[in-house]
Amino acid sequence: MRVPPGVTPRDFSDAIKQWGEAVGKEWVFTSDEDVDLYRDSYSPFWHEDEEPIPSAAVAPDGLEQVQAVVKIANAYKIPLWTISTGKNLGYGGSAPLLGGSVVLDLKRMDRILEVNEKNHYALVEPGVSYFDLYRYIQERGLKVWIDPADPGWGSLIGNAVDRGGGRTPMRDHFDAHCGMEIVLPNGEVMRTGMGALPGSKTWQQYRYGFGPYVDGMFSQSSLGVVTKMGFWLFPEPEAYLTGTIAVPRHDDLIPLVANLAYLMNSSIVLGTTSVGSPLNFVRDPALAALRAKPGGASTQELEQYAQEKNLGYWSIELPFYGPAKVVAAQWEYAKEKFSAIAGAKFQEGATRRFPLDPKEPVQFPGSVAMGVPNLSVFGVGAARSEGHVWFSPIIPMTGEAVLEAQQVFTEAYREMGLAMGPLFFLGPSSNYPRCFLVLFGFPIEHDIEKNRKNRENFKRLIQVAAEHGWGEYRTHTAFMETVMNAYSYNNHALRRFHETVKDAVDPNGILSPGKCGIWPKHLRKAQA
């Protein structure tokens, strides 16, 4: 049997016995065969001793059981690593950051406690996936939309507290939450916002409650175990319309993004869109040859190629949600704005009406933007993929920033000996308001040397980004320390504050040690 760090085998045996009494022996996993199911399927440490493997897993079902498990862990000072559905692949999956931690698996807590059609909200437990809530809503014919993360098996709570994003107007998942129930490291239960008022009628409607607003401290956090969370839902819209704008010249990116920012910040466009180039999708030997020239293709050559092929140099697809008349008017207004860019072309997509025709496939590519969860994102690179991790910096929502990021990361990739074209990344995307998220996929392979090299490159990119004022919004457990190190303003004042809070709230350091580079006191020196 594996044993957590700093815990005697005897104490661990006692704790396991007590957990069994609290949750049922069958829900305490200690055999290698069962515990191995908690390893990160996309671990960048495959076949290496550094891979953090849990010592056990315990799966409570209900608030009282979570409290009991946490109290026992606290009594024996056993590190717990909390997961919800455990499918956070690319960011650590169900595996802990600190090897030997016991995984606190909340998947069995999968109750949908309320879906309110009048005020458009839901209250759920951590084991509820996007698929689960979508199915629940469809079976009852409720006129509300969820906003799924790209992988539909993700947890609403898990994704929101990891500050994940989606694609509809409710796409900033933590921002869409309203009210939390949290088990603290001493086993005490706390409710935030209006939930702190016994008998409150507005827990899922007014998020702030009274006094300091603490919800954010339980996101990307190791201060508590979230056992319930409310989410605002989007009223099922009448229609969904997309319109694509293509512009002919490289420098048109500047006004293209400026107009996009205006429309988004004015709440005329509310959804995820990405700036891309139609040239990325061209499979033409002539274009490949142009790019393969020493020094690559010049901007003028690419502009000329795009013009000859009647393609845009850049394009964006705008999503509109709402009454059919309103979305049509919004698109008309957008066209007016973008017409100021000489040569801009417009293409209107099909208008979708809701509810969807029952003859439509249940899940289809692009359905996530219409509130229908699927797993199609795993098709990215699926032909040879053994997994991936994401490098994901946030950059300003300006054309200048996109061009700078392109130049900086192209250069960084070249220095690292990695292949990348001149128009390289997925995105930049508006998953969050007022900024762009840029995603770079790094493959995971069952090859120690390649993974080591990839880890080095990943850390180098974190550094390069930080040197240019860009930071990651979220990262795989393997890189949390490095990313937090980059958030170093005033001698790491933010991390020192987090450590002060951690020591006060979780003095035994039992919850998710090392998460986001925040270590409990007794492990801090060893990690420094």
Place this chain on the structure above:
Amino acid sequence: MAKTFEKGTGMKNARAVVLVLFSLAFAAPTFAAPDDAQIERGHKVYDKWCFPCHGTGAGKPGTDSLRARGQKPAVLEERTDLTAPVIKTFVRHGVLFMPTFRKTEISDAELDAIAAYLTRNNKP
């Protein structure tokens, strides 16, 4: 520390085994005949857990991946050569970008039911 977490060779070797199984396509048909209720249970579990990746229609990465590797048919529900041990190995150990599934997600009993469903058309 390394000793504390002496890594079981279980999973990594199992993944290697899975890849071998994958490359050899699928083993001999099973001869067990599960009852209809078990098959129906399996169908429900399959729809919940497997269909989003292995179902029919566009945007099903598992189906697309099997098709890209020349597996015919690529849709698992249409296969008649899967065996319960092979199905269970894939679910518990994953393969390529397919992750492992824990017992809190798919219980052993549910996994038996999936196996019953996916082997329902096997010929004796």
